[in-house]
Amino acid sequence: MPELPEVETVRRRLDPQVVGRRVTDVCILDQTVSRQSQAEMRALLLGKVVRTIGRRGKWLLFDLGDVTMVVHLRMTGRLMFQPDAESAGRRPRFHISLDDRQRLYFYDTRRFGRLWALPSVDLPAFFADLGAEPLEDGFTVRHLRDSLAGRAAPLKSFLTDQRRLAGVGNIYADEALFRARLHPLRAAGGVGPREAQRLHAAVIETLRLGIEHEGSSVESFVDPAGERGRFQEILNVYQRTGEPCRVCGTPIQRIVVGGRGTHFCPRCQPRRAAKRHAGR
DNA sequence: AGTGGCTCCTGGCGGC
């Protein structure tokens, strides 16, 4: 399931092939992919040159100057110039033709992915409810502590709530909580200053590691060249139920939090905050 | 306002 590292990997792969190219056609083959019609899309996109490909959280942003095309891969969306073995024979949900005769196809088995074309001036409003970008300077320990404060929601739900933090999904939330040694059911507001510092570092390190490994291919994620990521090879807890913790050997447990499968080490991530010695 | 629960969607898998 594409989260920030997977979307960033797609962005980096597409960038050199798409930037500078002019959009010559847009075909919507599955109308449920967008609230906008093919005619609306064409009116906004045709003839425009892709300036950059950006990313905000899990959204990909094709900057066409006064217009931006926004794509969300959701669970199974793939943007590819050539169908790979899995996509072959399937109908893409939309495709974009470029002036170098390349065509970018959107394959999406579960059909959760979405496409928008909007005036670039409307981008701030479009992302008004989206939280901090965890790999940018604005995401500080202070910022994290402020947004954790007073919240009753479990840490797992907090991390995957896109209004709090942009780009973290089920895999990286579980992995970041393991790295921070925090139990997924701990209340966000109950996290102490030092724990918040650990969580801040863990989120950043986990996402960076994910990008370095070009994402996790646990579902069917592949980049636009059909290549799998490698982060799944170094997962500590996600989908390792019953397997020994890589740190202490305790079997990894699976629970459901907010309706989502959640994996953790019951020994490394105790339910109760470690007791402070009242010493002195 | 914040939180939790439901829904969408389909391939894959367990169970009988």
Next chain:
DNA sequence: TGCCGCCAGGAGCCAC
């Protein structure tokens, strides 16, 4: 062997 039902989850919507 075949088929039924369940599971996975990002985000939007709704209810409390």
